Amino acid sequence: MAEDKLLEVINLQKHFDVGRNKTVKAVDGVSFDILRGETFGLVGESGSGKSTTGRTIIRLYDATGGEVKFNGEDVHGKKSKKELLKFNRKMQMIFQDPSSSLNPRMTVLDIIAEGLDVHKLVKNEKERKERVEELLEVVGLNREHATRFPHEFSGGQRQRIGIARALAVEPEFIIADEPISALDVSIQAQVVNLLKRLQKDRGLTYLFIAHDLSMVKYISDRIGVMYLGNLVELADSEELYNNPIHPYTKSLLSAIPLPDPEYERNRKRITYDPTVHDSSEVPEFREVSPRHWVRCTTKEFEQYKKEAAQK
């Protein structure tokens, strides 16, 4: 079967000018594809450029360089208002902090209906209300919640409202930027399960951003690991967990606690030392074993390949 690419990110760059002659290279040449129907997890510590990657893909920021293709179409090139609107409908974003991404002065009805209004997807007020109430049920809330305001809900419920808002325009692709990081551990799994069910029912494709690897493993088909604006490793989810190659990925994995006292007693935290790489050579993204990519120098590449072959 030919791989059905929904999103192609090609050498994406986003640099911010901060103060005099200073730039932050938040995203510095990132490339990956997302296949239709898959969940691509993007992980990395705070400040590694995950949110900027997501926000640039969806055009909240103009890219400094590189390309983003959606359904084979360049979405960062010059586009008419109409084309942009069409594209905006297909790609939606769910944010980390549901409180600050929901307007406190708007009712849940108006928040969720915003996309319906912008894209003129409903004919009248009755249909508008009906659609919103259906969506509330789809995300596990009640029809009666439509008349309420965001502050009347718990964090988990607010995130469900954010999900309903994204779903309203029937997108193909959703970027979820740490959608559960601000939630109580006890409700994180509920929201993840909701996202998984919606994906199955609606054939959605996800870019799922997280700062640690524990929940991403459970939801993602493939995972990309970011470090300081670059992707350092990319592999199928299981493969990344079982055979991490880049020392930064190993350090991230060593930070995950497991509910096994024996393991916990012996768990060693590995700290990543970026100076271990030969700095005289610019590392490149290379395929060490089938579908398993690592950013490395030529020498590291040979070594990683040898180690992978011995496994």
Ligand code: ADP
């Ligand atoms: P992450 O989501 O992985 O925590 P971000 O994408 O938010 O990382 O940030 C990556 C880097 O870019 C950080 O150094 C951050 O300070 C910087 N950055 C993000 N947004 C801006 C901005 N609007 N202006 C200047 N610097 C920014």
Ligand code: MG
């Ligand atoms: Mg972020």
